[in-house]
Amino acid sequence: MSLVLPGEHVPAQHVxxxxxxGLLQISAASGEPTIIATRAGEVKHSANRNKWWIEGNSRRYVPAPQESVIGVVVxxxxxxxxxxxxAAHMASLDGLAFEGATKRNRPNLKVGSLLYARVSLAHKDMEPELECFDAQTRKAEGFGELKGGFLVTCSLKMCRMLLDPKHFLFPLLGSRFPLETAVGINGRVWIxxxxxxxxxxxxxxxxxxxPDGGGMDELALKKFLGTLDV
Structure with a gap:
């Protein structure tokens, strides 16, 4: 585990x-690019080390490209x-940023509609932009309007935990009753x-x-489930 403070160097390298x-690439005095932390937290990376981020307990989402989020049309x-x-600023979603969308055929979203989308552009000086398809296949791949269901808010750290396929929560619940979910990295879970x-x-x-709530492990949650009427 490696804890860093804003401004500290992070040894993130990959082709x-x-x-x-929480991470920013800048040009050092030597001209070589270097990675620094922009917030305090724990340095994390994916298994193949091509994705790096700072894990903190912040509840304010900072958009980053390629991340999946759940948004509300306002x-x-x-x-x-x-x-x-x-996030600090509203995101924009183009009417054509859906699978098969044309000027004559586009989704009829209303204020209050929930969306599962991907951040296509994120820059500190611009509004974030969203799209509801996979950029490579141009297919929906699960992105789009979320109809029905219920929206739960939680910590950003909890969302990252739930996106790990090895996490125990959803498999445990799914073994008891049918369950459909979508997890946004921005602290929102649709169920x-x-x-x-x-x-x-x-x-x-x-x-x-x-972790910002009860912080239960699998054994404790099984006991907790036994007290619920499900």
Whole structure:
């Protein structure tokens, strides 16, 4: 584990290096690019070391390219939409940024609609931009409007934990009842169950496992589930 403070050097290196939240590439006096931390936290990287980020306990989401987020449509602006993704600024979503969308055939989103989207552009001096398809295949790949269901907010760290396929929470819940989920890296989780009591149970379990909440492990959660009517 490596803890850093803002301004400290981070030894992130890879042929296809991708920097996530909390990291910034600058040019050193020698002309060589160097990576520094922009916030305090723990240095993390993916298994193949091509993605690096700073893991902190912040609840304010800082957009980074290629990240999947859950947003709420707050307004329409011409052919685009303004979307709240929990960041300092609203994001913009082009009406054509959907699979198969044309000027005559585009989604009919309304204020309040939930979206599972990908950050296509993130720069500290510009509004973030979203798209609802995979940039390589141009297919939806699960992105788009989230209909029905319930939105749960949690810490950013909890979302990163849930995106790990080895995490115990969703497999444990999915073994008990049908469950549909979408996890945004921006501290939002969308859940869709057949019965309201199941939805309430999932929301309470996420809160219980969240490091900023109960911080329960798998054994403790199984006992907790036994107290719920599911």
């Amino acid at each position: 296809n290096l991708k920097l996530g939240p 307004a329409r602006s011409g052919e685009n939409w303004r979307v709240d993704i929990g 869709n169950c057949k019965e309201p009591r199941q939805t309430i149970a999932v929301a309470r379990c996420i809160e219980a496992v969240d």
